[in-house]
Amino acid sequence: MWSHYAQEHRGIVLGFDTMELRAKQGWVVNSVQYKEEFPEVLTVNRFVDFLLFGVGKPDAEAHWQIAHLTKASEWEYEEEWRILGVVDDAELGDFEDMQFPKSPLKELILGSRTDQGRGRELFALGLGLNLSVQVRRTVAHESRFALEMRDVLEDQLLT
Numbered sequence: 001m002w003s004h005y006a007q008e009h010r011g012i013v014l015g016f017d018t019m020e021l022r023a024k025q026g027w028v029v030n031s032v033q034y035k036e037e038f039p040e041v042l043t044v045n046r047f048v049d050f051l052l053f054g055v056g057k058p059d060a061e062a063h064w065q066i067a068h069l070t071k072a073s074e075w076e077y078e079e080e081w082r083i084l085g086v087v088d089d090a091e092l093g094d095f096e097d098m099q100f101p102k103s104p105l106k107e108l109i110l111g112s113r114t115d116q117g118r119g120r121e122l123f124a125l126g127l128g129l130n131l132s133v134q135v136r137r138t139v140a141h142e143s144r145f146a147l148e149m150r151d152v153l154e155d156q157l158l159t
Helices: 018-023 044-053 060-068 073-078 116-129 154-158
Strands: 012-016 028-031 033-035 070-072 081-084 105-110 134-140 147-151
Touching: 012 018, 018 028, 033 073, 060 070, 060 081, 070 073, 105 116, 116 134
Parallel strands: 033 070, 105 134
Antiparallel strands: 012 105, 028 081, 134 147
């Protein structure tokens, strides 16, 4: 995910306590499902059958979740989770930043190419949001095509 979503390893990933988001905040938090074929959301024929004959009422919420929680199996290595919500005044296709409560934030992961100045800023921001947040950084593995996670201490960002 780092090369696709986090500015080529220069961004951050936020880690949340999903149980707290679900229980205390009531948010819908689900893992993405990876499939070989498109999910069947709602075919034209099924919709016409419902409109004309009242057969097979579509479950709009279930179809909406399937559409937003399904990706091609090629992306399965990402092990992605998504927080889904509807913004009342949003237009179709709009995406908005979500405000999240501070307590469920559990980790802040810096990309391996995050510069030190940005790293210090993000470290302070993370601790300002939640003093118990764990700050880590990705580091390229020495002998494999893989990333490792290492804990970051504030003094490591100052050097």
